[in-house]
Amino acid sequence: MATTTTVGLKSHTVEDKWCKGCGICVAFCPKNVLELENEIVVVKRLEDCIQCGQCELRCPDFAIWLGGK
Amino acid sequence: MTIKLMQGNEACVEGALRAGMKFYAGYPITPSTEIAEISAVELPKIGGKFIQMEDEISSMGATIGASLTGLKSMTATSGPGFSLKQENLGYGIISEVPCVVVNVQRGGPSTGLPTSPAQGDIMQSKWGTHGDHSIIVLYPNSVREIYDITIRSFNLSEKYRTPVILLLDEVIGHMRERIEIPKDAEIEIIDRKKPTCSPEEYKAYEVKEGEIVPDMAAFGSGYRYHVTGLVHSETGFPAGATKAEGLMRRLIDKIEDNTEDICTFEEYMLDDADTAIVAFGCTSRSAKSAIKSLRKDGYKVGMFRPITIWPSPEKQLEKLSKEVKRILVVEMNDGQYYLEVDRIAGKNTKVEKYGRLNGEIIPPDEIISVVKEGYNG
Amino acid sequence: MASTLVKKYFREDTLPHIWCPGCGNGIVTRAIVKAIDSLGLDKDDVCIVSGIGCSSRAPGYLDFNTLHTTHGRALAFATGVKMANPKLNVIVVTGDGDSSAIGGNHLIHACRRNIDITTIVFNNNIYGMTGGQYSPTTPTGDKGTTAPYGNLDANFDLCELTKGAGASYIARGTAYAAKQLEKYIADGIKNKGFSFIEAITACPTYYGRKNKKGSAVDMLQTVKESAVMDKAWDKLTEEQKEGKFKIGKFHDVKKPEYTEQYGKLIESFNKGED
Numbered sequence: 001m002a003t004t005t006t007v008g009l010k011s012h013t014v015e016d017k018w019c020k021g022c023g024i025c026v027a028f029c030p031k032n033v034l035e036l037e038n039e040i041v042v043v044k045r046l047e048d049c050i051q052c053g054q055c056e057l058r059c060p061d062f063a064i065w066l067g068g069k
Numbered sequence: 070m071t072i073k074l075m076q077g078n079e080a081c082v083e084g085a086l087r088a089g090m091k092f093y094a095g096y097p098i099t100p101s102t103e104i105a106e107i108s109a110v111e112l113p114k115i116g117g118k119f120i121q122m123e124d125e126i127s128s129m130g131a132t133i134g135a136s137l138t139g140l141k142s143m144t145a146t147s148g149p150g151f152s153l154k155q156e157n158l159g160y161g162i163i164s165e166v167p168c169v170v171v172n173v174q175r176g177g178p179s180t181g182l183p184t185s186p187a188q189g190d191i192m193q194s195k196w197g198t199h200g201d202h203s204i205i206v207l208y209p210n211s212v213r214e215i216y217d218i219t220i221r222s223f224n225l226s227e228k229y230r231t232p233v234i235l236l237l238d239e240v241i242g243h244m245r246e247r248i249e250i251p252k253d254a255e256i257e258i259i260d261r262k263k264p265t266c267s268p269e270e271y272k273a274y275e276v277k278e279g280e281i282v283p284d285m286a287a288f289g290s291g292y293r294y295h296v297t298g299l300v301h302s303e304t305g306f307p308a309g310a311t312k313a314e315g316l317m318r319r320l321i322d323k324i325e326d327n328t329e330d331i332c333t334f335e336e337y338m339l340d341d342a343d344t345a346i347v348a349f350g351c352t353s354r355s356a357k358s359a360i361k362s363l364r365k366d367g368y369k370v371g372m373f374r375p376i377t378i379w380p381s382p383e384k385q386l387e388k389l390s391k392e393v394k395r396i397l398v399v400e401m402n403d404g405q406y407y408l409e410v411d412r413i414a415g416k417n418t419k420v421e422k423y424g425r426l427n428g429e430i431i432p433p434d435e436i437i438s439v440v441k442e443g444y445n446g
Numbered sequence: 447m448a449s450t451l452v453k454k455y456f457r458e459d460t461l462p463h464i465w466c467p468g469c470g471n472g473i474v475t476r477a478i479v480k481a482i483d484s485l486g487l488d489k490d491d492v493c494i495v496s497g498i499g500c501s502s503r504a505p506g507y508l509d510f511n512t513l514h515t516t517h518g519r520a521l522a523f524a525t526g527v528k529m530a531n532p533k534l535n536v537i538v539v540t541g542d543g544d545s546s547a548i549g550g551n552h553l554i555h556a557c558r559r560n561i562d563i564t565t566i567v568f569n570n571n572i573y574g575m576t577g578g579q580y581s582p583t584t585p586t587g588d589k590g591t592t593a594p595y596g597n598l599d600a601n602f603d604l605c606e607l608t609k610g611a612g613a614s615y616i617a618r619g620t621a622y623a624a625k626q627l628e629k630y631i632a633d634g635i636k637n638k639g640f641s642f643i644e645a646i647t648a649c650p651t652y653y654g655r656k657n658k659k660g661s662a663v664d665m666l667q668t669v670k671e672s673a674v675m676d677k678a679w680d681k682l683t684e685e686q687k688e689g690k691f692k693i694g695k696f697h698d699v700k701k702p703e704y705t706e707q708y709g710k711l712i713e714s715f716n717k718g719e720d
Contacts, residue, residue: 002447015447018461022468022650027663056449057624058666060472061462065449092530114715118529118708123555127522130515130552134495134526137513138534142526160516288511289531291490295457295506297514306460306506 004068005043010051011068012043018063025055025064034064071250077242078103080212081145081171081235082111083250084219089258090169091117091140094131096124096150099183100239101173104145125150129157133166137296139287141223145171148181148190151197158232159198160298162320165274165282167226167261169219171235173242176428185428186239188350191405194234195379201317203324205331206234206379208349212246218376224259225331229323230282236378238351238401240430261285268292275303281323325380332382335374338364342371344440345393347386347410349375351430352399359436370440381409390414395443399423399436455479455489460507465500466574468662470621470647470669474568475504477624477645478537481631493534495524497544499575500649501568504539518549521556524563532705535635538565542583543573546602550582557611557640561704564634564641567604570649578652589656604644609697614639616697621647622670623693630695639703646673646691 004013012033021039031048034041034055041064043049056065075083081104085093093108105121112119118135122128128144136142146154151172161168174190176182190197194206205225209218219235226233264271264284273294274283283303286292295305300316302308308316324331335353338360339345348356353374363370373389375382390396396414398407398421407422414420423439425431448458456479465471482492492510496502498517505512511534515523520538528536545553545567556563572590573579580590580597583604587596605616615637619627627645634641648654648665659665674682676694
């Protein structure tokens with residue numbers, strides 16, 4: 001299921017059916033916005049997100065992206 | 070009607086062009102090279118494409134790629150190259166890509182006898198690629214017939230969406246004969262059926278009610294689809310074991326269920342015969358000459374000549390087995406087609422083989438003495 | 447649910463893909479799609495061809511004309527496709543083993559012809575699909591299931607190889623620097639000729655485990671730290687180069703393209719020249 005997190009004008013979506021929990025997005029997020037929970041990425045601190053898109057750029061599973069559904 | 074003096078390999082290209090060939094990929098190999106050379110001369114003149122690839126494997130690959138992109142395509146080779154083409158030939162079978170593969174046979178195995186004739190690829194043409202499959206293999210015996218049968222090879226490949234093998238003998242490929250080029254009205258050209266539905270509705274491997282094969286869209290024509298050598302569903306996407314039986318059955322049956330249409334043959338002086346020779350290609354010409362001579366001496370000998378050797382003309386061979394006391398399979402190998410004839414006819418009549426492996430055609434005299442031995446023995 | 451990019455260019459119902467967690471193939475595949483998107487190509491005019499191996503599964507997920515062929519032969523099939531319809535943007539997706547071992551002959555000859563095909567090699571230094579055997583790009587000394595005591599072979603520099611063979615555009619990027627990779631791929635597609643883009647990626651499951659390279663994250667971090675832009679590379683001492691590799695656009699020249707030349711030949715007959 002896809003989950004969209006929104007704070008103000010910022011939003012972030014994770015498709016957990018596709019996330020394989022590799023942790024690449026978590027590791028390379030410059031603002032430490034993301035975490036793994038039960039091997040699925042969750043958007044923890046969207047308020048810190050600078051919308052750089054590094055997570056989307058390197059997600060091997062196309063499971064995380066900027067914006068809504 | 071135009072009358073020409075033509076070499077067998079040349080007639081093959083002329084027939085291919087008449088059938089609508091627009092792409093040829095090949096690699097030089099004796100004794101098929103003239104087919105590449107003449108294609109290289111002629112194709113650009115009509116807006117077609119010729120490419121000499123880096124090897125036999127890529128020639129087969131490019132041939133399939135071009136056919137998928139909408140061009141009638143052909144490649145030609147001989148024994149060693151035919152061996153190399155086998156994997157991609159199987160790809161053409163499972164992904165149902167029409168194309169014509171000519172094998173001008175030579176002595177083998179390996180480099181063998183590069184400039185001498187042999188009929189040693191009978192079983193390879195049927196079973197050369199791995200895995201279960203059916204295949205269409207045609208085998209003409211004259212320059213004129215090479216012209217006609219090359220057209221027919223294209224037609225069958227388009228109609229059944231499958232690679233068709235055209236087996237030629239070196240001696241006919243390199244022989245020059247007078248041929249009459251038929252008028253347009255005398256020739257039927259078959260083109261693959263393209264989809265008429267919208268791209269959204271198109272399922273690349275779905276066979277519609279009343280059809281034999283799926284409609285085929287060319288790459289770049291607006292129908293985006295996936296082609297794979299993996300077992301796939303009617304959508305074309307990999308599907309695993311659950312779809313394997315159905316797909317394999319369909320691929321085999323589209324050929325085996327249509328032998329009436331696919332199989333052609335010649336029956337020569339069989340009406341009252343008690344002995345039948347089964348022969349194809351150049352060997353059938355020796356056999357015909359032998360029969361003429363034997364008939365003069367009162368021997369009731371005739372010939373059954375399969376022009377489609379695979380699928381084998383099972384019905385006709387079975388009928389023949391009930392009508393004659395002896396079938397002699399004469400071929401320039403150690404008895405390859407004999408195995409198939411014996412399988413079909415062996416329960417009803419005596420089936421024997423006669424062959425040779427020395428790179429020389431079997432002369433009529435030899436056939437005459439082998440036939441006579443049967444009467445004496 | 448999917449991003450706009452995925453919705454537009456992927457066959458969404460084929461996802462998730464078969465690649466292992468942390469495999470770089472997905473990153474490179476996305477970079478290809480982004481490159482196509484940046485050029486605004488019509489999906490009907492793109493044909494993606496692959497061989498066999500992990501990377502070669504990519505076309506199946508993508509909504510273009512897609513052709514998944516036999517091992518090593520993608521370029522052979524692609525040559526037929528491009529010859530038959532030169533208007534198609536033909537892109538070959540292949541792996542290090544697929545392109546440079548079993549398909550090595552086709553690679554050098556496609557370069558030599560300078561046929562307008564863009565080839566992207568997903569170089570993960572291993573045969574992944576068959577479970578971790580050493581490939582022509584496995585570094586000497588590294589382990590594979592068939593190199594249990596360390597690989598004795600010297601490895602290919604694919605960019606040098608394709609340069610020697612005659613490709614007109616050559617670049618090497620990484621799955622880490624995916625934006626740069628997108629740019630190289632887009633430039634490769636724009637180049638009228640044979641373009642070769644080597645994408646250094648990581649196989650955490652086989653190469654990583656066998657060679658104790660750590661997690662997918664560790665491996666991507668290593669890729670990041672080992673990649674040196676070509677200008678900086680030239681200033682490094684041999685000692686500093688140890689364990690590192692150079693990235694960048696290495697070659698970009700204009701030369702006659704194969705299908706264009708063939709088109710001219712056809713044209714000469716139309717004009718009645720001989």
